[in-house]
Amino acid sequence: MRYCINCCIHLLPNDLHRHxxxxxxxxHNNQKCPVCKGxxxxxxxxxxxxxxxxAVLEVRTDHCESWNGFFCLRKGKLCSLMFGLxxxxxxxxxxxxxxxxxxxxLLPSPFHYGAFASNPSLMDNESLxxxxxxxxxxxxxxxYVKDYPSIKLIIDTITSKIEFTTRQRPDLEELxxxxxxxxxVIPNKFLPNSKNPCWYEEYRGNTTTDPYAxxxxxxxxxxxxxxxxxxxxxxxxxxxxxxDKHYRLRCLPHFYxxxxxxxxxxxxxxxxxxxxxxxxSASKEPHWWTRKRFGIIxxxxxxxxxxxxxxxxxxxxxxxxxxxxxxxSEAVRERGKKNNIIIGEASASTMWDNNAWIxxxxxxxxxxxxxxxxxxxxxxxxxxxxxxxxxxxxxRLYSDYLYFASANKSAEDFHEKVAESLQLFESCVLDxxxxxxxxxxxxxxxxxxxxxxxLYVVYLLDWLTxxxxxxxxxxxxxxxxxxxxxxMHKVFQFLDLxxxxxxxxxxxxxxxxxxxxxxxxxxxxxxLPTTKAILRDFYRPFNxxxxxxxxxxxxxxxxT
Numbered sequence: 001m002r003y004c005i006n007c008c009i010h011l012l013p014n015d016l017h018r019h020x021x022x023x024x025x026x027x028h029n030n031q032k033c034p035v036c037k038g039x040x041x042x043x044x045x046x047x048x049x050x051x052x053x054x055a056v057l058e059v060r061t062d063h064c065e066s067w068n069g070f071f072c073l074r075k076g077k078l079c080s081l082m083f084g085l086x087x088x089x090x091x092x093x094x095x096x097x098x099x100x101x102x103x104x105x106l107l108p109s110p111f112h113y114g115a116f117a118s119n120p121s122l123m124d125n126e127s128l129x130x131x132x133x134x135x136x137x138x139x140x141x142x143x144y145v146k147d148y149p150s151i152k153l154i155i156d157t158i159t160s161k162i163e164f165t166t167r168q169r170p171d172l173e174e175l176x177x178x179x180x181x182x183x184x185v186i187p188n189k190f191l192p193n194s195k196n197p198c199w200y201e202e203y204r205g206n207t208t209t210d211p212y213a214x215x216x217x218x219x220x221x222x223x224x225x226x227x228x229x230x231x232x233x234x235x236x237x238x239x240x241x242x243x244d245k246h247y248r249l250r251c252l253p254h255f256y257x258x259x260x261x262x263x264x265x266x267x268x269x270x271x272x273x274x275x276x277x278x279x280x281s282a283s284k285e286p287h288w289w290t291r292k293r294f295g296i297i298x299x300x301x302x303x304x305x306x307x308x309x310x311x312x313x314x315x316x317x318x319x320x321x322x323x324x325x326x327x328x329s330e331a332v333r334e335r336g337k338k339n340n341i342i343i344g345e346a347s348a349s350t351m352w353d354n355n356a357w358i359x360x361x362x363x364x365x366x367x368x369x370x371x372x373x374x375x376x377x378x379x380x381x382x383x384x385x386x387x388x389x390x391x392x393x394x395x396r397l398y399s400d401y402l403y404f405a406s407a408n409k410s411a412e413d414f415h416e417k418v419a420e421s422l423q424l425f426e427s428c429v430l431d432x433x434x435x436x437x438x439x440x441x442x443x444x445x446x447x448x449x450x451x452x453x454x455l456y457v458v459y460l461l462d463w464l465t466x467x468x469x470x471x472x473x474x475x476x477x478x479x480x481x482x483x484x485x486x487x488m489h490k491v492f493q494f495l496d497l498x499x500x501x502x503x504x505x506x507x508x509x510x511x512x513x514x515x516x517x518x519x520x521x522x523x524x525x526x527x528l529p530t531t532k533a534i535l536r537d538f539y540r541p542f543n544x545x546x547x548x549x550x551x552x553x554x555x556x557x558x559x560t
Contacts, residue, residue, distance in 0.1 A: 161429040254342035259351030264477040279319035294356040355441040367436035391477035392557040393454030402521040417448035457546035
């Protein structure tokens with residue numbers, strides 16, 4: 001069956017177009033038409049049968065031709081109008097994005113927040129991803145254009161609020177109340193014939209018991225599972241049997257490389273591993289003191305089950321087995337010699353990362369943490385030693401940005417993120433102490449770049465309230481890079497290590513540098529001169545205080 005291209009409604013049975021009553025011309029009239037007479041409804045016919053069982057299509061038959069042309073015209077104009085609006089919208093959006101990026105639009109920074117939530121309980125039940133909600137828009141809108149004078153005003157405000165105050169140390173009983181299980185596992189005395197802090201712990205399992213079955217490091221990491229698979233095979237052979245009981249040797253590190261990130265800690269770790277008297281944990285950075293004991297695997301993922309101290313001690317079992325072999329040797333047992341093997345741990349977060357305190361510790365004073373990592377380490381190891389590797393904080397921040405940023409990295413993007421972070425930091429110091437802002441989890445998560453990690457002196461002063469200066473060795477990456485043999489000798493002397501042969505020393509000092517900048521990051525070039533000038537001004541008062549504390553003007557970083 002064919003349809004009339006004009007009306008497509010009613011064809012006579014002989015299927016000829018000239019018999020379509022609606023197409024007979026302008027003189028056609030519904031009232032006179034024998035088919036349409038007395039009715040303005042045209043039934044739909046298919047194969048000569050009226051489709052009453054489906055529907056009746058109602059069509060107005062008068063003035064049809066004129067209205068069809070009008071609607072066609074309207075549809076064409078409407079499509080053209082919509083297309084034009086879409087193009088205009090795309091052009092405007094492109095302009096706004098480009099203008100904002102290049103400082104052409106005077107828009108307030110979306111990261112400029114005001115006051116912080118002063119009540120920690122308000123944040124206890126919220127995820128870390130929601131922490132930015134605790135900031136409120138500032139009354140003052142500041143554009144982060146690439147304009148040194150305008151950002152300098154922010155830095156001047158921050159500088160005027162800097163005050164280095166001494167924190168009050170918590171007493172031992174307060175620490176016990178916070179971590180009772182930790183104090184029940186780690187003794188307050190260690191084996192006298194070992195340079196490294198070790199002790200024997202009774203093992204109540206049997207030969208079929210898997211001592212590492214519940215270790216959280218093994219559950220979440222393939223790398224640790226491989227280590228634990230080996231330890232399971234040799235575990236029973238290293239138990240000490242005495243009076244029908246079994247004992248395993250447990251050890252803590254003798255020294256810690258505690259910071260800072262992107263300051264050469266990996267290179268120092270790799271070189272110290274080559275020394276015959278040094279052993280390390282199963283991985284370079286367990287991050288137990290700062291993160292894992294609170295159940296933090298990745299900050300953006302929130303909290304998991306807390307890693308007990310036993311899981312942390314398991315990481316030193318390989319080293320403990322070697323120490324035990326020395327302790328059971330004839331030289332130690334009969335000649336009174338001492339084990340000289342020491343264990344190190346190199347989590348670069350230990351010095352500065354106390355972000356989790358607000359979720360676990362109460363009784364904070366004006367937003368400052370009542371307990372810090374060093375308080376607990378000192379409670380168990382008052383004689384521990386610490387190595388800190390630092391670099392020019394301006395260059396450290398740019399290296400940190402290049403290493404951790406995932407996409408759209410550029411000198412311009414870094415500049416914008418620095419400006420945003422400075423505004424956030426300013427908002428905090430206007431209402432809170434310097435220490436409260438440095439250890440503020442909400443602020444640290446909100447800042448696009450980690451400005452606070454470069455405030456070395458703030459962290460160092462807090463460590464010096466717990467440990468003495470002769471227990472902390474502070475090095476500069478710049479010195480390490482220019483004269484590696486000199487810095488390594490300082491480390492060996494600080495750790496009281498035995499002498500090395502020329503071959504051993506050459507192996508340690510002449511190995512290629514570790515964890516250097518990736519080629520794709522080097523291709524981005526240096527930061528903008530304006531950005532460097534801004535960061536120089538921001539870090540200057542902190543570097544000045546650091547040089548005073550260490551009695552060394554090299555930590556002013558004037559020549560870099």
